[in-house]
Amino acid sequence: MADVAVVGAGIMGSATAYALAREGRDVTLYEQFEVGHTRGSSHGRSRIVRLAYPDLEFVELARESFAGWRGLEQEAGVELLELNGLLELVGDLDQGSSAALDAAGAKYELLSAEDARRRWPVGVPDGWTALFQPEGGIVRADLAHRAFVDRAVAHGAELREHTRVDALDDVDARAVVVTAGPWVQRFFPDLPVHTTRETVAYFRREGAPLPSVVQLDPVTRGHALYSLHDPVHGLKAGAHHAGARIGPDDEGGPDPALVARVAEWVARTYPDADPEPVAAETCMYTTTPDERFILERRGRVVIGSACSGHGFKFAPAVGRRLAEMAADIL
Numbered sequence: 001m002a003d004v005a006v007v008g009a010g011i012m013g014s015a016t017a018y019a020l021a022r023e024g025r026d027v028t029l030y031e032q033f034e035v036g037h038t039r040g041s042s043h044g045r046s047r048i049v050r051l052a053y054p055d056l057e058f059v060e061l062a063r064e065s066f067a068g069w070r071g072l073e074q075e076a077g078v079e080l081l082e083l084n085g086l087l088e089l090v091g092d093l094d095q096g097s098s099a100a101l102d103a104a105g106a107k108y109e110l111l112s113a114e115d116a117r118r119r120w121p122v123g124v125p126d127g128w129t130a131l132f133q134p135e136g137g138i139v140r141a142d143l144a145h146r147a148f149v150d151r152a153v154a155h156g157a158e159l160r161e162h163t164r165v166d167a168l169d170d171v172d173a174r175a176v177v178v179t180a181g182p183w184v185q186r187f188f189p190d191l192p193v194h195t196t197r198e199t200v201a202y203f204r205r206e207g208a209p210l211p212s213v214v215q216l217d218p219v220t221r222g223h224a225l226y227s228l229h230d231p232v233h234g235l236k237a238g239a240h241h242a243g244a245r246i247g248p249d250d251e252g253g254p255d256p257a258l259v260a261r262v263a264e265w266v267a268r269t270y271p272d273a274d275p276e277p278v279a280a281e282t283c284m285y286t287t288t289p290d291e292r293f294i295l296e297r298r299g300r301v302v303i304g305s306a307c308s309g310h311g312f313k314f315a316p317a318v319g320r321r322l323a324e325m326a327a328d329i330l
């Protein structure tokens with residue numbers, strides 16, 4: 001009997017298995033498909049990392065995660081973070097991250113739209129403010145995912161791909177961590193999450209990588225549109241929480257209307273990018289009402305649902321917490 005079974009080898013399950021195996025725990029990591037498949041939430045070459053959050057709790061969790069990414073880079077001998085900075089575009093400064101960054105003692109610059117446009121080929125809207133924070137950019141998502149899995153296995157974890165867990169009671173382990181992403185309600189129908197199929201598009205852009213950009217929506221006060229560097233095409237962009245509500249096994253491709261909306265924004269915002277999309281793909285969000293993460297214990301089971309479209313950057317810290325919660329069961 002294993003100490004811990006981890007159900008789901010997306011980025012959260014892989015980070016958890018790594019944290020457990022590194023502590024000498026006997027871990028089995030189950031994945032219904034293969035690591036790196038494109039039906040869940042963790043595939044693709046890049047994800048935004050940033051310290052800048054309007055919420056101090058997330059600033060501190062991001063800071064802890066940066067240290068975790070650096071540790072994994074060292075152990076795996078691969079560069080995972082490309083920190084070209086984060087540009088947060090806000091119409092109303094109170095809506096942004098400046099107060100939380102002040103509380104965390106983190107440095108940042110506030111630039112007028114004109115000054116920001118002089119510094120980066122980014123079409124900041126007139127009258128808006130650009131908050132630049134250097135501890136931001138991208139994590140190489142595919143390399144990071146592979147590094148967590150490979151290091152977990154190097155520390156003794158057993159990876160079982162193409163192995164779907166149907167009943168947690170049948171899992172041969174003293175503790176079980178469920179990091180099933182958009183499939184989590186298959187085990188916990190009561191969990192307050194909903195799933196959407198999101199669409200991202202890729203655009204040709206040459207030259208030095210731009211900072212990652214998040215444009216806040218004056219109405220929803222949340223994220224609206226975002227972009228980040230893509231190591232192959234140059235620019236990746238998407239609309240946050242814009243996808244249709246669907247089940248995790250529902251088939252479907254990129255939403256042409258969303259691709260068009262994102263391409264229109266890219267045409268307005270990135271003068272040196274070709275606004276004709278060269279590729280598009282889908283990816284699943286599993287979203288909670290307040291976009292916070294569910295890290296919860298129920299008997300010998302620990303649930304880890306950390307997404308809402310912004311979880312990847314926190315994987316080192318979330319993985320460590322889920323591992324600690326599982327160890328408490330042993």
Ligand SMILES: Cc1cc2nc3c(=O)[nH]c(=O)nc-3n(C[C@H](O)[C@H](O)[C@H](O)COP(=O)(O)OP(=O)(O)OC[C@H]3O[C@@H](n4cnc5c(N)ncnc54)[C@H](O)[C@@H]3O)c2cc1C
Nearest residue numbers: 008010011012032040041042048165181283307311312313
């Ligand atoms: C379009 C898009 C853009 C994003 N951009 C960012 C960003 O810029 N920055 C950021 O920080 N975050 C971002 N995110 C969020 C981030 O990617 C997710 O929060 C994260 O990948 C969630 O990982 P997960 O491991 O919980 O889920 P998943 O990757 O979905 O992993 C769950 C795994 O469990 C497996 N599984 C499910 N049920 C079973 C079972 N019964 N048996 C065995 N295996 C099972 C699944 O096959 C899957 O591999 C984005 C997400 C999307 C969709």
